[in-house]
Amino acid sequence: MTSPPPDETLTRRIPTDWKGQAMQRRIAARYRAERRFRLIGLASILLSAGFLAFLLVSMLGNGLSGFTRTEIAVKFDFPRAPMVVDPAMLEGGNADQVLAGANLPVVTAQAANAALGEGGDALISSNAWLTVRDAIRDDPSILQREAVLSLPASADIDLAAKSQGTAQAEAAYARLKQGGHVSRAINMPFLTASDATDPTQVGIWGAFKGSLLTMLVTLLLSFPVGVLAALYLEEYAPRNRWTDMIEVSINNLAAVPSIIFGLLGLAVFLNMMHLPRSAPLVGGLTMALMTMPVIVIAGRNAIKAVPPSIRDAALGIGASPVQVVFHHVLPLALPGIMTGTIIGMARALGETAPLLMIGMRAFIASPPGGVTDPATVLPVQIFLWSDEISKGFVEKTSAAIIVLLLFLLGMNSIAIYLRNKFEKRW
Amino acid sequence: MSGTAITILIIGLGLIAWLSARARALRLAHAGRASPPSAPSPAPEARPRGPLLHSLPSYHGWYAAIWVAVPALLFLTVWTSLMPGLVTDRVLQDPAAATLPQDAFSRGAILSEGRAIAQGKAAAAFDPRSNAFVEPYREAQRFYSIGGGVIALLLAFAGGAYAFTRIRPDFRARTRVERLVMLGLLIASLIAIITTVGIVASLLWESIRFFSLVNPVDFLFGTKWSPQSAALGYGNENAFGAVPLFWGTIFIGAIIAMAVAIPLGLMSAIYLTQYARPAARKWLKPILEVLAGVPTVVYGYFAALTIAPAMRDFAVSIGISSASSESALAAGLVMGVMIIPFVSSMADDSISSVPQAMRDGSLAMGATTSETIRQVLLPAALPGVVGGVLLAVSRAIGETMIVVMAAGLAANLTLNPFASVTTVTTQIVQLLTGDQEFDSAKTLAAFALGLVLFIVTLLLNIVALQVVKRYREAYE
Amino acid sequence: MTEQTTPSAPPKMAARHVNVFYGDKQAIRDVSIEIDNDHVIAFIGPSGCGKSTFLRTLNRMNDTVAGARVEGDITLDGENIYDPSMDVVQLRARVGMVFQKPNPFPKSIYDNIAYGPRIHGLANSKADLDVIVESALRRAGLWDEVKDRLKDSGTALSGGQQQRLCIGRAIAVEPEVILMDEPCSALDPIATAKIEELIHELRGRYAIAIVTHNMQQAARVSQRTAFFHLGTLVEYGVTSEIFTNPREDRTKDYITGRYG
Amino acid sequence: MTEQTTPSAPPKMAARHVNVFYGDKQAIRDVSIEIDNDHVIAFIGPSGCGKSTFLRTLNRMNDTVAGARVEGDITLDGENIYDPSMDVVQLRARVGMVFQKPNPFPKSIYDNIAYGPRIHGLANSKADLDVIVESALRRAGLWDEVKDRLKDSGTALSGGQQQRLCIGRAIAVEPEVILMDEPCSALDPIATAKIEELIHELRGRYAIAIVTHNMQQAARVSQRTAFFHLGTLVEYGVTSEIFTNPREDRTKDYITGRYG
Amino acid sequence: GGGAGGSRDQIRAVGSSTVYPFATAAAEQFVQKNPGRKSPIIEQTGTGAGMKQFCAGIGAQHPDIENASRRMKKGEFEQCRANGVTDIVEIQIGVDGIALAESNKGPGFRLTPELIYKALADDPFGKGKNKAQTWADVDPSLPKVAISVFGPPSTSGTRDSLAELILEKGCLTDPAMKELKEKDEDRFKATCTRIREDGKYVDSGENDNLIVQKLAANPNSLGVFGFSYLEENRDKLKDVPIDGVEATYETVATGRYPGARPLYIYVKKAHLGVIPGLKEYIEEVASGWGPDGYLAKRGMVAAPEEVRAKNAEIVRNLTVLDGSMLK
């Protein structure tokens, strides 16, 4: 429609001299930049992954031994032991009750002294009589005969067996070993028991179950609420001051220190609503409030990234806005939402501070039966153990960290599977 | 009838309502069509447009199900929360109640033991007096739960009947159901507001008490944080200057940690989406995400025992003799590593959701991959990247344990990364878990710190929203 | 400017004094037009003159564009579609649309077509749906090419195939009015012929509006033509007259500069 | 099938026995063809026959499609472009491409055009760049429509405007070979004429390949025509001959079923 | 759960992290001896926060026991009363030793309260800011290494013990300070217990193991922490004798090694008849607090004979605390 182009510069440049010296130099430079960029990317990944690997390796190095324990074989001559237990009384439901009064600690100590020489009772765990109790309860008939039981070694001996002990303990251990009394076994109680004060008796199951229940509550609340809020804000909310307010407060919640969520949980869930202290329910609720903003923010970004043409297409066929969102936008945004959920839940799983406020930094020796029972969670357990006096807790702490990381991997792999499944390019 | 049973029953009724309302709507739809829809002619003949259903039959189903279940369940919730009080009132009418002790606590204990046994939650009474109340409790419980159950069922039937009368071809069931969905979405997003209000409320009271002891101006602009002075009779002036704490928070969380997390996270994301093979990406991305889940205590130990001494030695070797064994740098570096996944995963997602056509367009111009990333993909993915960075900063600001362990508790106002600094959250934890009296200015300061931090981040977010609004851009 | 059709039958759709703005920029100025069942209307005009914009106002797709604003009345069967009581969803189901840029869902070919019938409950069974999908794909002239790969993603099709997929998707829900924004731009002559055949076949029972840059095509398929320029409706009338005897100079200039 | 051009000048680009696969599906079968500076070559054929696929192999854009695989030789100035030593970036700079679906960057109109010149360092100054942008937009026939809104986003343009923007973007870097995939599909006759004029103007200095569904257009702008069917090159020769006197029945069928 | 009328069949204790290991040990004994009982829940909140909860009221939702590493304060007692917690049983369960230690590789400090005070005070003897950079600046006989002491933060009870038991003592070596103490208690406290804040003294949070590790990594530093941690880590650390007295169980228990503070538990009398096992639990604690008891094995230092006897009496009679004795 208008005059032809002013081709002064154009003719000068036509066609671009791709083979010229200057261009070659330029291209070489660009390739160098490209390689640099790529290398930086690779280095970043390696650095991050390397850091993780380093952490993992040192955790494994410290913690793997926590999954095994040293046991000492001790011979018991029950008929001659200074105890009076009638096997008939063990039949009912109150075997523990009966055995508690049966003088078992003394029996055990004597047996140890007899088997291992004077001072032998110091070599086995001070709670070793519990193992004896369980053995009797499981098979009362051993009361009529002699039996050899494998008792957990004391923390000192256990450490010595793992060559971390004091000189004295190492010597004692060497003697035991010569006598053929010791063996190494998988520390099953570590996986099935709960907190205790003796490192040879502690278990992770209580905290694990606490984490499981807490995360369940967190997920069940934060995921739907987070996704729905993200959808509302991104797809439906009218752009006005109210929406801005919601948006700002969500973004801000993400920046609120976790300890403050703890204070909120304390004030609202415990003091106002009178929910039980130390309970996974309250922990989960608190964590859900903390995780939700992460899911909302990640979710909104993912929703934003769905091309408008797909919404147009669905609307053009007569899909309602709700259908557009639930049939098209949400499935396409799901990978991103999953990412938010993964990192939000990971954070919640590793979080300690808010739980200090709502009573989870506690000694809880039995696993919770439900979401309202007192419980602690893995990171708090780790935190507690890391502050324990006895050195036997060092490997247990690392072992607990390994369990936590396995938990994390398990939790994430489900989400990651879903994320990969839904990931689409367009 | 127990609460669970009645809930299940109502949900079952909802299901029945769903099925029958849908069936009814389907019948209407059949009646409305001249030819049976089972044989839509592939021939170019438009389907007759008789009195077609406005909404799909399943929407009618949902409509009825909602009317059946929602009011009844709402009623049940209210009822269950009221019931214990009603039951106890009724039990107190029982003659046995006269024997109860006056002391409220043991009275309550006896009653609730009786209730626990009545509900089968306890086997035997700790206090024999409770046994007298087991039967009255059983009776009252039965009375009210049956009453509540009946009312709930009546509500369910009434709701169902109402919904059924409304099933007509032109009835806009979908609109109604969707309006409810919308309401649900709105409520979900309002939870954020409620939480915000809750946080402010739970901080405000104690903060006011704090500010009645300490001048807010001193607190906000004071540069000396020394809570020990307060307890030692120096008074509260000059003891609670929060500036060093806020500086420490920014220095560690927003500067040092970000200097680690942004480049590492962003470059990782770029490498994963653009260069790495898809199989590698599938593995590496979740591996990086593990970094976010390692408990902060673990990072804390690592920072305090491995990184911090190394930093100090390094600082001493380059001639900074004042280097502390606890340094902002150690805490910040480790924190940066921890939040890498916040940046990397979110950036990864938003980069990979930029349409392929954008990438093709750029590559076809003869751009290298890195040019494409920097000039086309990143700008297009910016909202997501910025979102990830903001989340990461937020996380860093709120982090506590690492700083407690590695950066120390000394409130220094310094630019020296090798010096020890402290953050707001660290102080909050220290103040709250120490063994001070709970209404001393020291402890109350924790709430004031929390409140101010909350307000500061809120203001920052308001500003950020304005900025983002201005630069918001969409592809296509 | 508004050349009316026979006033006897009430028009299927009518636009009166419509203005459309993108922010401050006015894209459509005071356009009035009627669309009826018994003829196909073609919108022609230079690129950027507002054809797509106007088409999108007819089923309120402009609602989704931030900053877009519509003034004036548009009625469907006498109801104002911009009335607050209007059910937009149903409106869009009744007024189907094929977009200028093909936008298949990132789903399988089958699901792309089946989506509309599913949400509108047009099929009672899987077999029903199969029939609908097949017939829609056939009418869009795509069946033979994709019948063996219905499970493949709709985005892995060639440009023209995607366009036909979108046409099939639109007609699968049997709308009352069909708006097509350059439905044949990416199609070869044979496929184009198929689509034109389809349009012929649909005429009379559906109201059809089509945007095209191809004068021959406009002449072949439409009975009424509207010529837009810079957002205004320059001329509107019976196709044959517009092509042989345009009243406005601008129309003539555009038509005779024909290359097609 | 391969009708050779004058063997004297070495061809700018030559494809020999090219096969392209998407996963297991073969989209191109044993195609050999030459593209030269002194003539424009048009690719025609029914939708889905492999035109776009073949075009994309010529500048290795198929590299970006997961699962796509190319066999055979393609040379540019005698160099095999699939050779590992080939510099893909430079290749794509030398062999420019306009895509079938317009894909402007979500940047301003100005930056869309300036993108290529910037990365290749074709402008020494802002003023230089301004000239390049203006001339590219002029040659793409878009200047007048957008000169006042160069800062607006390229995505807020009409379909045809976007297509011209993409053409402008491609020619702004002055490649040696230009591949255009239906460059005029969304354009009105006047804009089409502009683009055709542009093609005429470029011919001789650039090698140009164009995909089109419009027989008239093929006839107007090209000197050689290649007819594809189901992934095979059915016939290739001088345009006028193909149109007037096709040797293959399939070609004839396609051409004579002409509606264009 | 439940409101005021709820019941609980599990003992709940809150409070000090110092008392925590001993409370948990007692809890474990309690369960083993009473297999039917649920294990008590022992929560670490810190003494202050624990007091707040403990004093919040009578009832199942409030804890039964408060573990304290210091005595209840007057204000706290008042708050308890205001909330209906009138009858409180105060039991001193033992003594917590604080120890001064250094790495095994350290220079081998031998200090006195006076030297410690001079090194750590913010304003030694009220004569101006502390300028000592190395220990040699404090006293030429000491090694010339930079002063660096890891210790409890100002929010902790251990810190109060440090101030009271060591710093004040060192401060009082100056006669002027003795006078000041008579004249102006507040000024005295400020001068004698305020610790310098220039980085020589490093506030080290609540985690004593961390201090242990940091000491091991920083051979020239000193650490102040619970005595039991020193005992457990003798392979890495050695004690710093004060006034020539080495820190051993014996010297700490008898109080010859400065730095020991009493540990208490507070029990709500109103809960005693109601919470199953509460009384047995207290008795369990009392049974283990002797020098050979299980608590001592956990690292608690037994209280002197007469203190134990007096508290055993309290446990037996459940004597209620007289608020007027508190400060």
Ligand SMILES: Nc1ncnc2c1ncn2[C@@H]1O[C@H](COP(=O)(O)OP(=O)(O)OP(=O)(O)O)[C@@H](O)[C@H]1O
């Ligand atoms: N990414 C892909 N994955 C799998 N198959 C593909 C992909 N892209 C195209 N195809 C198929 O390859 C064949 C050739 O496609 P191509 O895009 O080259 O066709 P075309 O000739 O350009 O058609 P049109 O004129 O419709 O654009 C078609 O059958 C198409 O369905």
Ligand SMILES: Nc1ncnc2c1ncn2[C@@H]1O[C@H](COP(=O)(O)OP(=O)(O)OP(=O)(O)O)[C@@H](O)[C@H]1O
């Ligand atoms: N989202 C938008 N925001 C702002 N301006 C727009 C937007 N979409 C289109 N426009 C402008 O409105 C005018 C009309 O655009 P429209 O898409 O209706 O043109 P058209 O007639 O369909 O052209 P074409 O034949 O090229 O598709 C054009 O100038 C275009 O640049």
Ligand SMILES: [Mg+2]
């Ligand atoms: Mg258009």
Ligand SMILES: [Mg+2]
């Ligand atoms: Mg194509």
Ligand SMILES: O=P([O-])([O-])[O-]
């Ligand atoms: O936890 P404490 O109160 O003993 O410091």
